[in-house]
């Protein structure tokens with residue numbers, strides 16, 4: 630099947646969010662002595678655990694983005710018994726650092742360039758409008774598309790079907806002609822499948838137990854050239 634419109638997820642599909650997060654966290658850890666009262670591994674574990682819980686609460690609409698951004702640092706510091714007086718400053722500094730480390734994933738830029746020559750494309754991303762807009766700008770994605778769907782602007786997050794309904798309208802083609810390329814099984818693959826779209830799952834970040842499930846994507850890939858080959862076949 631040849632799609633007529635291709636949507637891409639942004640974080641950990643085109644942009645290497647995981648490396649940017651780790652590099653920014655290391656920079657923060659090295660700048661604030663109070664964090665260094667615990668080993669960096671312990672700090673990262675506490676932060677990631679709480680950040681994930683807060684994102685789930687944000688996804689359910691239980692907390693707003695301000696509470697998420699404030700509490701992920703303050704709460705992690707409190708859990709570890711670290712003086713949290715400067716948590717606001719550290720949280721703001723983290724966002725500054727995070728921006729410095731935004732890079733394309735290996736092979737993603739080349740593949741994206743090639744795909745954009747043949748297909749209309751768009752981006753669907755869960756996240757804060759301000760941050761995601763900056764990513765779009767810094768990666769030069771506006772040169773390729775003007776179809777950007779950011780969950781904060783829709784008011785709900787993937788896999789909520791409203792996100793996919795808005796995206797379907799913007800694509801202007803029938804549902805079965807849309808392909809969604811993403812790394813998250815629950816947000817991207819299940820969300821896209823429920824919307825009646827085709828899905829391509831970028832599995833470089835997935836556990837093998839996830840990948841081997843019965844209900845999977847129409848196409849799975851770990852290396853971007855394979856996606857290009859699939860679309861050319």
Ligand SMILES: [Mg+2]
Nearest residue numbers: 638640641812
């Ligand atoms: Mg993603």
